[in-house]
Amino acid sequence: MILKGIGYVDEGLQIEERQNVAFASILARKNQNGETIGELIGGSLREGPLTTILGDTVYIGTGPGSWLATSSTKATDFADNLATKLAGRASVSDQSGAYCVTRITGDRARHLLQRGVAINLHPDVFTTGCAATTVIAHIAVVIWQIDISPTYDIATFRTYSPDFRHWLAHSWRSF
Amino acid sequence: MRIVCPYCGDRDTEEFIFRGEALGRHPGLNSDEYAMFEHVYHRTNLSGKTSEHWYHVQGCRNWILVERDTLTHTIYSARLAKDGES
Numbered sequence: 001m002i003l004k005g006i007g008y009v010d011e012g013l014q015i016e017e018r019q020n021v022a023f024a025s026i027l028a029r030k031n032q033n034g035e036t037i038g039e040l041i042g043g044s045l046r047e048g049p050l051t052t053i054l055g056d057t058v059y060i061g062t063g064p065g066s067w068l069a070t071s072s073t074k075a076t077d078f079a080d081n082l083a084t085k086l087a088g089r090a091s092v093s094d095q096s097g098a099y100c101v102t103r104i105t106g107d108r109a110r111h112l113l114q115r116g117v118a119i120n121l122h123p124d125v126f127t128t129g130c131a132a133t134t135v136i137a138h139i140a141v142v143i144w145q146i147d148i149s150p151t152y153d154i155a156t157f158r159t160y161s162p163d164f165r166h167w168l169a170h171s172w173r174s175f
Numbered sequence: 176m177r178i179v180c181p182y183c184g185d186r187d188t189e190e191f192i193f194r195g196e197a198l199g200r201h202p203g204l205n206s207d208e209y210a211m212f213e214h215v216y217h218r219t220n221l222s223g224k225t226s227e228h229w230y231h232v233q234g235c236r237n238w239i240l241v242e243r244d245t246l247t248h249t250i251y252s253a254r255l256a257k258d259g260e261s
Binding site: 048049062063064066118119120132133134135138140 | 182183184185186187189190233234235236237255257
């Protein structure tokens with residue numbers, strides 16, 4: 001399997017590198033929480049390793065009082081806009097250049113991921129809207145589940161993405 | 176050994192950095208030499224149930240206060256250190 005291109009398709013598995021994805025980290029200021037921050041952007045950010053979808057942005061819980069906001073956009077002012085909206089309640093920094101996102105979907109997606117993730121991805125405990133910050137083959141990843149297909153998005157630090165692709169190819173070959 | 180992070184859930188210890196025994200607060204810059212010596216160098220090094228600080232570096236990046244048995248590796252509790260001391 002060659003992943004140098006944009007993706008890969010096989011029965012029960014589709015792997016795709018998502019393009020034009022913007023990222024921003026959100027850190028709550030003192031005495032602020034998902035509710036008080038969320039009300040500035042039209043909702044409430046769920047506390048815990050979960051995702052919240054508000055408009056076209058997904059907010060991924062990465063720690064107490066911290067979220068990773070992501071959106072499919074070419075816009076370069078994603079983080080600036082968010083920072084303006086959240087001014088005074090949260091610190092926002094642009095992470096768009098920091099991450100690469102791989103989307104894995106299909107019947108065999110869970111099986112493939114489970115080879116590298118040391119947490120339980122069984123649908124009883126990890127389903128749509130769940131997220132995890134963890135490691136795959138010592139590579140830091142943020143995983144969130146999009147739907148029950150299942151579809152997962154996996155963000156890795158940009159410079160580690162070739163290593164992550166290597167892990168993917170290696171794991172896939174041993175199916 | 177696995178630690179149940181209060182935020183992330185059940186995780187392998189490879190995601191954590193072990194800092195050591197959970198000590199009391201820093202005695203303060205105006206404390207005497209003996210108090211500072213105690214804080215910096217003295218550890219009880221218990222054989223059995225003890226409180227420790229672990230940092231969840233590959234997860235939520237928070238300090239976790241873990242009660243662990245050093246003989247059996249049984250983990251009795253784990254909570255965010257910032258929520259208060261034991």
